[in-house]
Each structure stands twice: as C-alpha cells, then as structure tokens.
Amino acid sequence: MLKVFKYTLIDLARNRFVLGYALLMLLVAQGLFALEGDPTKALLSLVQVVMALVPLIALVFTVVYMYDTLEFTQLLAVQPMRRSAILGGQLLALAAALLLAQAIGLGLPLLVHSPTVAALVLSLSGSALVLVFAALGALIALKQREKARGVGVALAIWFLFVLVYDALLMWGMFTLSDYPIEPFVVPLAGINPIDLARIMVMLQVDLAAMMGYSGAIYKNFFGSVGGTIVAALILSLWVAVPVLFAFRVFRRKDL
Amino acid sequence: MAEARITFQDVGKRYGSLWALRHVDCAFHAGEVVMLIGPNASGKTTLIKSLLGLVSPTEGRITVNGEVIGSDPAYRKAIGYMPQISQFPATLTIGQLLEMMADIRELRADEVEDSLVEELGLSAQLDKRLSTLSGGTKQKVSAVLALRSRPGILVMDEPTAGLDPLSSQRVLQRAAAVRDAGGTVLITSHLMEEVESLADRVAYLEDGNLKFLLPVQEILSSTGSTRLSEALPRMLESNALSHVL
Numbered sequence: 001m002l003k004v005f006k007y008t009l010i011d012l013a014r015n016r017f018v019l020g021y022a023l024l025m026l027l028v029a030q031g032l033f034a035l036e037g038d039p040t041k042a043l044l045s046l047v048q049v050v051m052a053l054v055p056l057i058a059l060v061f062t063v064v065y066m067y068d069t070l071e072f073t074q075l076l077a078v079q080p081m082r083r084s085a086i087l088g089g090q091l092l093a094l095a096a097a098l099l100l101a102q103a104i105g106l107g108l109p110l111l112v113h114s115p116t117v118a119a120l121v122l123s124l125s126g127s128a129l130v131l132v133f134a135a136l137g138a139l140i141a142l143k144q145r146e147k148a149r150g151v152g153v154a155l156a157i158w159f160l161f162v163l164v165y166d167a168l169l170m171w172g173m174f175t176l177s178d179y180p181i182e183p184f185v186v187p188l189a190g191i192n193p194i195d196l197a198r199i200m201v202m203l204q205v206d207l208a209a210m211m212g213y214s215g216a217i218y219k220n221f222f223g224s225v226g227g228t229i230v231a232a233l234i235l236s237l238w239v240a241v242p243v244l245f246a247f248r249v250f251r252r253k254d255l
Numbered sequence: 256m257a258e259a260r261i262t263f264q265d266v267g268k269r270y271g272s273l274w275a276l277r278h279v280d281c282a283f284h285a286g287e288v289v290m291l292i293g294p295n296a297s298g299k300t301t302l303i304k305s306l307l308g309l310v311s312p313t314e315g316r317i318t319v320n321g322e323v324i325g326s327d328p329a330y331r332k333a334i335g336y337m338p339q340i341s342q343f344p345a346t347l348t349i350g351q352l353l354e355m356m357a358d359i360r361e362l363r364a365d366e367v368e369d370s371l372v373e374e375l376g377l378s379a380q381l382d383k384r385l386s387t388l389s390g391g392t393k394q395k396v397s398a399v400l401a402l403r404s405r406p407g408i409l410v411m412d413e414p415t416a417g418l419d420p421l422s423s424q425r426v427l428q429r430a431a432a433v434r435d436a437g438g439t440v441l442i443t444s445h446l447m448e449e450v451e452s453l454a455d456r457v458a459y460l461e462d463g464n465l466k467f468l469l470p471v472q473e474i475l476s477s478t479g480s481t482r483l484s485e486a487l488p489r490m491l492e493s494n495a496l497s498h499v500l
Contacts, residue, residue: 007347007355014346071342075400078307079359080332254270254310 004076004089005096012065012097021057021098025105028053033113040205043114043122047201050106050126051194055133056158058098062137063154065094067147074255087250091138091243098130118204125197128235132193133158135242142249165192186221193238196231259318260285260408260439261306266315268301268463275301277463279315285407288430288440288453289468292487293460299443300339302460303410306441307336319408332360335406335433337426339413339443341397345386349377349396352385356400368405374425375399390417398426402433409433409440415449427453451483459487 012018028049036042066073069090076086106126110119137154144150169188173181189195199218221227259282268276276298283289291299304310306317308324308331316323319330343352357367372378375395380388388396394417401409409430415423430440431453444450451471458468471483478493480486 003355003358007344007351007358010351011344011346069342069344071338071340072344074309075336075338075343076359077309078331078334078336079356080328080330081359082326082328252311255304 001085001088001092004081004086005092006089008090008093009096012093015065015097017061017064018097018101021061022101022105025053025102026109029106029109029113033109039114039116040118043110043116043118044205046106046110047122047198050122051129051198052162054102054126054129055161055194058130058133059137059140059154059158060151061098062094062134063141063150064147066090066138066141067150070255077255083251084247087138087247091134091246094138095131095134098134099127102126102130116204118201121204122201125200128239129193129197132235132238132242135239135246139242139246139249142246142253161192161194166195169195182217185217189218190231190234193235196234200228200231258285259283260320261441262318263302263305264316264318266302266305266312266317268298268305268310269313274463276305276312279463279465281458281465281468283439283441285439286434286437287455288434288442289456289458290447290450290454290483291441291443291458291460292447293466297460298463299460300412301463303412303441303443307331307334307410332404333407335401335404335409337394337397337401337409337411337414339416341390341393343385343393343396345384347385348382349385349388350381352396353381353399353403357403360404362404366404368403371399371402371425371429375422391419391422394418395422395426398422398429402426402429405436406433407438409438411440411442413444414442415444415446423449447484447487448482454483457483457487459491 029046032042032045032049033039036045073086073090077083103123107123110123136157140153140157141150144153169192172188173185189199199222203219203223222231261283263279263281266276266279267274275296279298279302291302293299301310305312306319306324308328318324320333322330324330347355353372372381375398377392377395377399380392385393385396394414398414398418401411411426411430414426414430418426427450430442434440434453434455440453442450442453454471456468456470457474459466474483474486474490475481478486478489480489
C-alpha cells in the first residue's frame with residue numbers, strides 16, 4: 001500500500017488541479033483577510049467559502065481522478081498485490097494531496113492573519129470535510145461505471161448537502177415551530193457533515209447566539225466536551241463508512 | 256505435450272443477462288504461443304481479464320501453475336501483461352514508472368531485464384513525463400513493463416497496435432524469447448500477418464464460446480493454405496471446422 005501511496009502522491013504533487021486548488025484557496029483567504037479589516041469577519045466569510053468549496057472540490061476531484069486513472073488501476077490490479085493495497089494507497093495519497101493543498105491555501109493565511117482557536121477549528125473542520133467528501137467521491141467513482149454519470153451523482157450529492165438539506169431543515173423547523181422539535185434539531189444537523197463542521201466553527205466565534213433558539217441548542221450540546229467528541233465521531237463515521245463500502249465494492253469489481 | 260501452465264475449466268462469465276464467456280475449457284502449455292482471435296465482443300478480453308484476476312468468473316475455475324486462482328494475488332508475479340490501452344499517471348516520468356513497478360513486484364536488480372528499454376529507444380526518454388508521450392511510445396513503455404520481470408506467462412492484448420514496424424518486430428521477438436525459454440504467451444491481435452509466424456496454436460472465440468484451439472499446422476493443412484491470415488477466413492467461411500466444433 002505504501003508503494004502505491006508514494007508514487008500516487010508524487011503524481012498528485014504535480015497535478016495542476018491540486019496546485020490550482022491550493023492557489024485558489026490561498027487567493028480567496030488572502031483576499032478576504034485583505035478586504036475585511038476585522039479578522040473575525042474575514043474568518044466568518046471564509047467559513048461560508050470553505051463549507052461550499054471544499055466539499056465540491058474534494059468530491060469532484062476524487063471522482064475525476066479515479067476515473068482518469070482507471071486504466072492504470074487495472075495495470076496495478078494485475079500485479080502481485082492485493083486490491084485493498086491499491087485502493088488504500090490511492091485514497092491515502094488523494095487525501096494527503098488535498099490536505100496538503102488545503103494546509104497551504106487555507107492553513108497558512110489563517111495562521112498569519114487569525115491565529116485563534118476558531119481558525120484552528122475551521123482548519124480542522126475543513127480537513128474533515130476533505131476526508132468525508134474524498135471518501136464519498138471514491139465510492140461514487142467505484143459504483144458508477146461512466147465518468148459523466150459519476151460526476152453528475154457527485155454534483156447532486158454536493159447540492160443536496162450544501163443547499164437542499166439545509167432548505168428542508170429550515171422549512172421543517174419553521175413549519176413545526178409550534179411543536180417541541182428541539183430534541184430533533186441536533187441529530188438532524190449532525191447528519192449533514194457540512195452543517196456539523198459549520199456549527200463547530202460558529203460555536204468558536206460565539207455566533208451561536210445569533211443563530212437563535214437552534215443556536216442555543218447547538219451550543220448546549222456541541223459546546224461541551226462530550227458534544228465535541230460526538231461531532232468528531234460522526235465526522236469519522238462519514239469517512240469510515242464510505243471508505244469501507246468503497247473497499248468492499250473495489251474488491252469485487254470487474255475492472 | 257508440455258505441462259499445462261494455465262487451465263480454464265468450464266469457465267463462464269456473465270454480465271447481467273449476457274454471457275461474455277461460456278463453458279470455456281482449455282489448457283495453455285509451457286513453451287507455446289497461443290493467438291486468441293475472434294470478432295469484436297467475442298470474449299477475448301474477458302478471457303484474458305479472467306486469467307489476470309481483473310474479472311471474476313461467474314462459474315468454473317482457472318489454474319495457473321497448478322494453483323486455482325483466487326484471492327491470493329501471488330500467482331500474478333509470474334505474469335507479464337501488456338494491455339491494449341496504455342494509460343499511466345500523467346506527471347510521473349518513464350523512469351519513475353519503471354521504478355514503481357519494479358518496487359511493487361519486489362524485483363531484485365538481477366531479476367530486471369532492461370535491454371528492451373534500450374532496444375525500443377526509451378533510454379534517452381527516461382526523464383520524460385508520461386503525459387507528454389505519444390500513443391506509440393506509451394505502448395513501448397507498456398511492452399517494457401510486461402517483459403521487464405522476465406515473466407513465465409506473457410499476456411499481450413493487441414501488442415503491435417500503435418507501434419512502428421521495427422518496434423513491433425522487437426516486441427514480438429521478445430515474446431518469442433519468452434516462449435523459447437519455456438514460457439507461455441497469449442496474444443490477441445487483429446493484425447494476423449504480424450503475429451502468425453509466432454503462433455503455435457490458435458484459439459478462436461465467438462459469442463463467448465471457444466470454437467476451437469488448434470495447432471497452426473493443422474489449420475494450414477486443413478485449408479491447404481500457407482499463411483494463417485488466408486487459412487482462417489477460408490476455414491471459417493467453408494465451415495471446415497465442423498470436425499472440431
């Protein structure tokens with residue numbers, strides 16, 4: 001697995017898309033900190049960008065990379081090596097390349113302009129989203145035989161998590177506002193990894209108060225150590241479950 | 256008859272309701288070159304992929320060197336494979352790719368056969384990125400990868416497609432050398448003229464069924480031809496195969 005990881009990482013380190021991702025994040029982050037006088041406001045704007053852009057890029061890039069390297073994956077699969085080692089090496093390299101690009105593009109500006117706990121949580125949440133959506137991307141690419149279809153499914157999933165889910169949640173909360181729905185708000189927000197990541201950052205900049213009643217509920221739960229552990233566990237599950245399914249699919253897949 | 260290096264025992268492969276291979280029963284021996292032929296979608300690639308472990312047969316079993324192939328990938332150490340389409344990581348260089356594959360196959364320096372790199376004119380291009388190579392040069396790299404570990408079993412899918420005549424000849428000479436060293440070579444090709452001098456037996460597949468697996472001499476004598484490229488169409492048209500089907 002380490003051999004596949006090593007050479008895939010060498011390949012990805014010079015990949016234009018990965019370099020472009022690092023540059024884009026760097027430009028966006030630097031631009032926001034330069035435009036906003038208050039680093040906290042810049043951080044808040046950056047949260048919105050990260051929560052939308054990071055899942056999209058991790059998802060689409062993973063799907064496209066997996067399809068584009070299919071013939072080479074076949075060549076690897078005829079070597080005396082287990083398929084789990086091939087997929088493991090490729091996924092680790094993809095995650096490492098995207099995380100490295102993000103560390104440069106997002107981590108560095110945060111470290112320079114806003115070395116706070118909130119910035120650290122944003123960095124960690126962004127990294128978790130990279131892992132979650134790279135894992136989902138791998139599963140999509142392995143399940144769908146056609147590249148166009150795979151990219152379409154990836155975009156639909158991104159759209160669902162970024163927009164549709166929140167819209168449905170908001171609609172439900174307004175519609176059922178006369179009922180005691182608070183016990184359901186936390187688990188429903190926790191299901192969506194992007195919402196979960198956003199809540200964790202918002203709690204650090206103390207914006208939960210501005211999020212009204214649901215913000216208070218989030219703060220009450222996720223603001224505690226236990227809540228943070230639960231959030232980390234949920235995000236870990238969002239990585240582990242797609243990865244396990246991806247290994248299962250890849251082991252049996254006709255290449 | 257030499258020992259059976261590869262056997263297919265009632266092998267079938269179904270994709271949905273379509274059988275890509277059906278009841279394939281055959282053996283390929285040490286020291287022979289077998290040419291796999293057949294129309295498009297006849298099952299040639301599925302047969303090769305089943306042997307390589309890229310697809311799992313729906314029924315039957317395949318043995319390599321006496322062992323039934325299963326989840327243990329160790330048997331593939333004996334196999335060199337040259338695919339029809341060569342696609343490599345774009346930003347790696349030829350040198351890095353060769354190093355990677357030697358690393359994966361855990362080849363010692365004395366196990367690596369690098370003279371083909373020189374013969375195919377790749378020595379001066381080892382630092383070139385794979386994304387900058389022409390289709391023909393990628394095929395040369397693919398040939399080197401297949402032959403570099405001195406495999407006992409060599410599987411080549413349209414090996415001369417995209418190669419210049421001289422390189423084609425050199426690659427086929429290497430395939431002959433594998434056979435002469437006691438190896439088993441399976442080749443699919445649409446360019447029969449190029450590989451017919453190499454083949455010892457011909458396997459003909461149609462609609463997933465192995466219609467025949469015959470020595471070249473028998474095919475030539477049964478049709479009165481001197482060339483395989485003439486004999487096979489004649490044989491198929493005249494139904495001269497009825498005695499073996």
